[in-house]
Amino acid sequence: MGITRRQFFGWMGAAVGSQMAFTAQAKAAGTAHFTGYPGSMGVLHDISRCIGCRKCEAACNQVNHLPAPETPFDDRAVLEKIRRPHAAAFTVVNQYKPKGKPGPVFVKTQCNHCMEPACVSACFVKALTKSKTGAVVYDASLCVGCRYCMVACPFNIPAFQYHNPLTPEITKCTLCQPRIQKGLRPGCVEACPQEALTFGKREELIKIAKQRIGAYPERYEDHIYGENEMGGCNWLYISNTPFTGINMREDLGITPAPALTAGALAAVPVVVSLWVVFINGLRAISKRKEQIATEEKSQAVSAAVLSEQARFNNEIKQLKEKAKTEKEAAITREVKKALEAAARGPSENGAGQTPPSPKPSGTAHPEKQENN
Amino acid sequence: METDFNTLQEFLTHTKGIAYLLIGVALVALPLFWRFITGRDGKKQTF
Amino acid sequence: MEHLTPTPPALTTGRDTVFTPFNIVSGIIILIGCVITVLRFTRGIGGVSNLNDTNPWGLWIGFDLYCGVALAAGGYVTCAACYIFGLKQFRCAVRPAVLTAFLGYGLVVFALNYDVGRPWRLPYPIFLSQGTTSVLFEVALCVFLYLSVLMLEFSPVAFEWLNWKRARYIIGKVSMVLIIFGIILSTLHQSSLGAIFLITPSKLHPLWYSGYLPVYFFISSIFAGMSMVIFEHSLVARFLHDKIDAEHHLESNNVALGFAKSAAFLMAGYIMIQIIGIAIDNDWKYLPTRWGLWYLIEIIGFVAIPAILYAIGVRERNIKLIQRTSLWAVLGIVLNRLNVSLIAFNWQLPLNQRYFPSFMEIMTTIFIVTIGVVIYRFVVTRMPVLYAHPDFPDDH
Ligand code: SF4
Ligand code: SF4
Ligand code: SF4
Numbered sequence A: 001m002g003i004t005r006r007q008f009f010g011w012m013g014a015a016v017g018s019q020m021a022f023t024a025q026a027k028a029a030g031t032a033h034f035t036g037y038p039g040s041m042g043v044l045h046d047i048s049r050c051i052g053c054r055k056c057e058a059a060c061n062q063v064n065h066l067p068a069p070e071t072p073f074d075d076r077a078v079l080e081k082i083r084r085p086h087a088a089a090f091t092v093v094n095q096y097k098p099k100g101k102p103g104p105v106f107v108k109t110q111c112n113h114c115m116e117p118a119c120v121s122a123c124f125v126k127a128l129t130k131s132k133t134g135a136v137v138y139d140a141s142l143c144v145g146c147r148y149c150m151v152a153c154p155f156n157i158p159a160f161q162y163h164n165p166l167t168p169e170i171t172k173c174t175l176c177q178p179r180i181q182k183g184l185r186p187g188c189v190e191a192c193p194q195e196a197l198t199f200g201k202r203e204e205l206i207k208i209a210k211q212r213i214g215a216y217p218e219r220y221e222d223h224i225y226g227e228n229e230m231g232g233c234n235w236l237y238i239s240n241t242p243f244t245g246i247n248m249r250e251d252l253g254i255t256p257a258p259a260l261t262a263g264a265l266a267a268v269p270v271v272v273s274l275w276v277v278f279i280n281g282l283r284a285i286s287k288r289k290e291q292i293a294t295e296e297k298s299q300a301v302s303a304a305v306l307s308e309q310a311r312f313n314n315e316i317k318q319l320k321e322k323a324k325t326e327k328e329a330a331i332t333r334e335v336k337k338a339l340e341a342a343a344r345g346p347s348e349n350g351a352g353q354t355p356p357s358p359k360p361s362g363t364a365h366p367e368k369q370e371n372n
Numbered sequence B: 001m002e003t004d005f006n007t008l009q010e011f012l013t014h015t016k017g018i019a020y021l022l023i024g025v026a027l028v029a030l031p032l033f034w035r036f037i038t039g040r041d042g043k044k045q046t047f
Numbered sequence C: 001m002e003h004l005t006p007t008p009p010a011l012t013t014g015r016d017t018v019f020t021p022f023n024i025v026s027g028i029i030i031l032i033g034c035v036i037t038v039l040r041f042t043r044g045i046g047g048v049s050n051l052n053d054t055n056p057w058g059l060w061i062g063f064d065l066y067c068g069v070a071l072a073a074g075g076y077v078t079c080a081a082c083y084i085f086g087l088k089q090f091r092c093a094v095r096p097a098v099l100t101a102f103l104g105y106g107l108v109v110f111a112l113n114y115d116v117g118r119p120w121r122l123p124y125p126i127f128l129s130q131g132t133t134s135v136l137f138e139v140a141l142c143v144f145l146y147l148s149v150l151m152l153e154f155s156p157v158a159f160e161w162l163n164w165k166r167a168r169y170i171i172g173k174v175s176m177v178l179i180i181f182g183i184i185l186s187t188l189h190q191s192s193l194g195a196i197f198l199i200t201p202s203k204l205h206p207l208w209y210s211g212y213l214p215v216y217f218f219i220s221s222i223f224a225g226m227s228m229v230i231f232e233h234s235l236v237a238r239f240l241h242d243k244i245d246a247e248h249h250l251e252s253n254n255v256a257l258g259f260a261k262s263a264a265f266l267m268a269g270y271i272m273i274q275i276i277g278i279a280i281d282n283d284w285k286y287l288p289t290r291w292g293l294w295y296l297i298e299i300i301g302f303v304a305i306p307a308i309l310y311a312i313g314v315r316e317r318n319i320k321l322i323q324r325t326s327l328w329a330v331l332g333i334v335l336n337r338l339n340v341s342l343i344a345f346n347w348q349l350p351l352n353q354r355y356f357p358s359f360m361e362i363m364t365t366i367f368i369v370t371i372g373v374v375i376y377r378f379v380v381t382r383m384p385v386l387y388a389h390p391d392f393p394d395d396h
Helices: A005-031 A055-063 A076-080 A118-122 A148-152 A177-181 A187-191 A202-215 A257-344 B008-038 C021-043 C059-071 C074-084 C088-115 C135-162 C165-173 C175-199 C213-239 C246-281 C290-315 C319-343 C359-380
Strands: A041-046 A092-096 A105-109 A128-130 A136-138 A197-201 A235-238
Touching (some): A041 A202, A118 A128, A118 A257, A187 A197, A202 A235, A257 C074, C021 C359, C059 C088, C059 C175, C059 C213, C059 C359, C074 C088, C074 C135, C074 C213, C074 C246, C088 C135, C135 C175, C213 C319, C246 C290, C246 C319, C290 C319
Parallel strands (some): A041 A235
Antiparallel strands (some): A092 A105, A128 A136
16 A cells, blocks of 8 residues: 555545535534425326336336346236346336235335435445436446445345446436436336326426325325435335335335434544544643653652661661770770780780671662562 | 334433433442452552 | 455465464465455356345455454554553553554455455545545545554564664654554544444344444444453464563463453443433333344343453453453454344345355355464564564564
8 A cells, every 4th residue: 555644644634624524514404404406307106006017117128228037028927026126127016915905016116216315325436326307326437336325225226236247336227317318208107008107396296196195085095105205205106005015114214314324424523633632631641640650659769769878877887886886895805804914924825806797787678579 | 111102302201211310320330340340459450 | 356365375384394284274265265256256246145135235244344343443442552541561462453453454455355346446435536425435434544554553563573773763753643543543433334324224123223323333342452452362372372572471461451351341331321222212122022132142141241251350360261251252242243234234124035144255254364364473473563572672
């Protein structure tokens, strides 16, 4: 990793800078209310009208130049199994048999083109973006293939080309962005024989959905799926059976995905700033402690040295005194002896030596024992 | 616990109430555990 | 990056024969790893793994990334203890911990080369297109910076080994800055690995999902790092005892006692915030379920019990007990990371849609761990990691 120091600090600066941007964003989110791109497009899927003919799947396959499926699109046996969008199919139609319904119910599944998409928020290279048209589009030239978008999507939509060894891509419905830009309707909408799919401005679609529910309250569930789910989607659903029974989760909540991580991301610059303060503070404290400890230690040592010195001097002094008195005593004794001998006569010779001088007992050098 | 909440206020009143009780528990339990850990430390031990 | 295949392990121990049991086993594993590497880059991720559209992340993320990063936390934890909290008696533990962290992060990035679709684009988020709203972006940036910091933190060892006195001197001058950088970066990405899952409230089981996820991950990374340091010391003392000098040996017991004490207390605090997390989200109703039982096994069996054993070990100055407990605590961290990233993730899906790693995925993970062990041995048998270099007796 050959980076120079300057580059390194440059990137560190970039990191801090980008994190400052998070705070600004988090602050903006405090009072601001975002309502999405005005006039963005969407599709309303009326589940009660769908007959499971899979014409939409065929059209999707065609307009997106996807590989031909193993079984033809008019083979209804496929419906026996629940499928999900995958690398070779951006959309799938599933059949459910919810309790309390005489016939089967068909549901078309594809990317919901969320208003505040989890996948876009999660992508760390901005390979996924929300476009003004309402479509959530993917740029394969940036994608690293980390698959965090797949983890993040609450609807389990993005798929991955697991069998492409070197250039795998994320695949998902594009809302036919290229066709929309040409003024055309999405392939599936155009192909649907039942008008189960309606393409239009999202605001209009919500009005239509409300009208249908209002006109036939006994037929429809009183819930426009996608109006508020995860902050709202550009793809909307109305149904004649509860959504939970047809594999559409109603417990996702209405918090837009970016809001879920905004708090943690906003904490990043705070942590950086405060940690620098804390760490330096702690270091100062521990340094001061160390200093005090060494000072105390040296004081203790010098005190010990001093007292030891004093003791030593004292001992020497005592010994000297002792020696002196002993010497004096010895001298007087000798003198006395000599005088006595002289008094007795010169017959005896040689005088006894003075008693051995006591050696100073080895000054204490207490061995320090580490008991650790 | 099986209580149903209709407002965020109700939910928070309930959960924060419990959280405050738990803080009390923590304030008692954690120092006790610390005393247990360090209970047999010699006076010299400094870490 | 198929070219990243490592050199075979033979000749790495410098003993009389290269056919020691260790070399033979690791050689075989590395051979298998090379085969899988070829398969991965010819058949695709789907050709070697059980990953699918609904379970996009598997063992390579759950173990190699999540557990790898958590267990490499010993580096910043030991640096912080020694240089920030001023516990100088931990100094002998710094080098081995930094080496483990460096290796750990290196292998995390190596493992990512298998998992992501186009590994040569891994620098994209940092240099080409910054997806700043993504938690993963923050993780990528921090891991990249931290790996660079770790390399610099570890470089004195290599310089001493090569006897480049000048380089060693220069790097010694900035070591404190590096350490502070390292601690900040670690705090950020350790917690952000938890924050990654904040975006999936509908997929992660409520007992594991919490607004506190980043805090949980940060706190648990600290005691994970400590446990890993203790565990590593016990392994080194057992298998590489001839590489340790007397000072390191004496102090490793102090380190074990000190870290066990802090880990025990942190684990108690961690349990407390876990309970508070349940209270805040009102998740009590999940406790008397099977998932609740699994959660309690993790929290009581792999956090509370090791915490108590650490505490007893510290009270009784029982190094053996502390070392055994450290393995237990390490397993607890592995369990937690796997729970969050794999086991409790997608918990609502029926069993036939759940993920279980394939043989080749497991072998890849074993292969990567083996590379780590081989390099660790190579380094500590040659460089002044576990002993002080005679020419550079003091670290700073
Ligand atoms: S449905 Fe999923 S893939 Fe589609 S925009 Fe929403 S989060 Fe993204
Ligand atoms: S897989 Fe591609 S599109 Fe999805 S999050 Fe990763 S880089 Fe972005
Ligand atoms: S084409 Fe229309 S009716 Fe046929 S399956 Fe698709 S949405 Fe349903």
